[in-house]
Amino acid sequence: MEYKTEKLSNHLEFKNGKKKPNELGKYPVFGGNGIFSSSNEFNDETTIIIGRVGAYCGSVHFSKNKCWVSDNAISAKVKNQNADILYFYYLLKNTRLNKMSIGTSQPLLTQNILNNILTKVFDTKIQRQISCILSALDQKIKTNDKIIANLEEQAQAIFRSWFVDFEPFQDGKFVESELGLIPEGWKVGKLGKSKLGKLIRSGIDDFEGEKIYIATADVSDANIIKNDVMITVSDRPSRANMQPRPLSVWFAKMKDSRKLILVNDLDRHILDSMIFSTGFAGIAANPNSVFFLWTYLISNEFDRVKNSYCQGTTMQAINNTNINKILIIVPADEILEMFSNIVRPMFDLVSKLKYQNQKLAETRDTLLPKLMSGEIDVSGINIDTQDESYE
Template identity: 40%
Template sequence: MSADNNVPKGWVETTLGLFPEQWKIITAENFCIKIADGTHNSPKKTKEGKLLITSKNIKNSKLETSSAYNISIEDFTEINKRSKVDKWDILLSMIGTVGEVCLLNNKPDFAIKNVGLFKCGDETKAKWLFYFLISKIGQNYILSRLSGTTQKYITLGELRKFPIPVPPLQEQVAITKILTAFDDKIELLQAQNKTLETTAQTIFKEWFVEEAGEDWDRVSLGNSELSKIIGSGLTEFRGEKIYLATADVQNEKIVNTETFITFNKRPSRANMQPVLNSVWFAKKGSVRKVLMFDLNSKEEVEKYILSTGFSGLKTTNLSHYYIWLFVFSKEFQEIKDNLLSGSVQADINNDGIKNIMIPKPDNNILEKFNNIVEPLFHKIQKNNSQIQTLKQTRDTLLPKLMSGQLRVDEFKESAVC
């Protein structure tokens, strides 16, 4: 230890904390080729043209383009004079939810508005900056530089002055290779899950939509031997639960488990208790706000409570995947949209759900269907478990690797496999 400042030998104190003495701290404008922030104007929407990406389109390190709109080629060209985006650039949300980061690893074809643009020029620098910006050190620094009271934002000047820790190139390459290996494996498993889901949906549509038996009875989605609406309210208990609102669910995945509610008695407001073999969907909005509890343990399921923004259906072992794929289907979304009511915000109520009539295949058909699709969902569940483990390991390593607390030669890449 140094007698003067208690800094360990081989380390230096910086504006970002302690870093190895071989690392340099340089500003983003010196690390990058260019830093810009897109147009400040509001180009008109057009039916055709090029996409305009704003801060709200950057979520969970990805571009969400479903809410983006087209602008004219003329506006697109004008914006790109200032802030043309290229492969290996980094985008950062600058207003609203500030600090969402996206790495462009493919050639882009859109313009940006009020989005921070870090032009890196090559893969290694882009990946290093990306992982630093999403790390706890990077995110904490972003939060410390925010302006605004009603709506938070970060200025272009702050982005340019952003301090970036830079290790020797060889270490930079090795660290990004390790972190990329985790993300590549996660993306591979996610792509496999998408294929498995699509396969199950295709089978469902062929069996129960396109070739449904004319002699099949039709029964209530919310009150039949196939499925029944789960009532609201919880029995009295003490303890802590993970509270899930519809905003905490995206693409049938739980994306936020940070909200806890502690109960010492029966809650005063009605909440929804998931149970094994249950299917849940948001009463408002997208069909993708759906959850399934099937292969979980009873203890795992009972960790959660759901907001009254969800409706729940208790299914049987035989009907579970049939009901899940129906709730997940385009056909259900269309039926739900037609039943929506409410002057302020559209909402489907329990009576509406009970009035949805679905085909009732006989048990032999359901059993054959389950024999085909159940292994697909088991594989999805296994992949999801592996994805969760990979994410936890990556997130544990990320701050240590990006601060030099864990040097590359101390880590074995076999841990990724």
């Protein structure tokens, strides 16, 4: 495939973002780490967003819709209306912009740096073929994410109805407890030490070869977003010392850090090939309580309670002693079993979709450099390039 080696300035117009308006609204606000707020105004649309400064310097995002690009990001738009903006989005994703930043303590990308980057650029037809291949994978991931969010919302709605508002149990007798009135026959237990489950101690099983080390930075919300650090038993960070267990739930100990992992018994890719950081606390749950615990952990209420028990001067975090100060309702066994039977199919599907997303992302990331370099020739492939659905 023919290409030209040109400066990005020949194809993209870069512009610094602006301080976000104070009033919230319907438009997403993008920073270096993607969407972080909303605004009642927009300053861009159909644009590439590049992290300009700090920890997310060089990260790349895309918005098809109207949005606000904040002052810690740079926007990029194509100069030629016939050019494919998604192609340039993927080109920038493949450029490792974080390696081109200036500054030591505070990494910084400037428009001048971006304008002068030399890169291979294919003609418009090839651009569209490449972007269609990659965006089809991203669109499938996005579709799966929407299904996952819907399933988790359904499970949380049932949890709130049963274990917060006690709606199915209003005709029964209630008794006083440390958490207020609860149905008779239910108990109050400690999060890390009850019949629901027990805290997992640090320490890992011996293993041969390599495994993937998952640090807290590799998790965002309830998703493992990075899994490329390989370790061995003898050559690993001291923090790589937590063993995933079947039917366990995990959360980051640090304050204001929403990073959670569910290890279903279906998640063999986690159980067989990963080691977690000691920055996570894990609870080995009983079969009928794992999804009860997980649905509690992904609630805003757990974030609030966990943060209230975090301690420390520079980096506040919760320790095992304080985890066991968190009180949680322990429903009757038959109620736990009923709840588990209802939500288990939901979370089994979530596990399958997350694994599928992992494989889709691996395929995309493998194809990306090969497509951008021309190693994979798409000129003879018949691809429908009319689909503009990716956002």
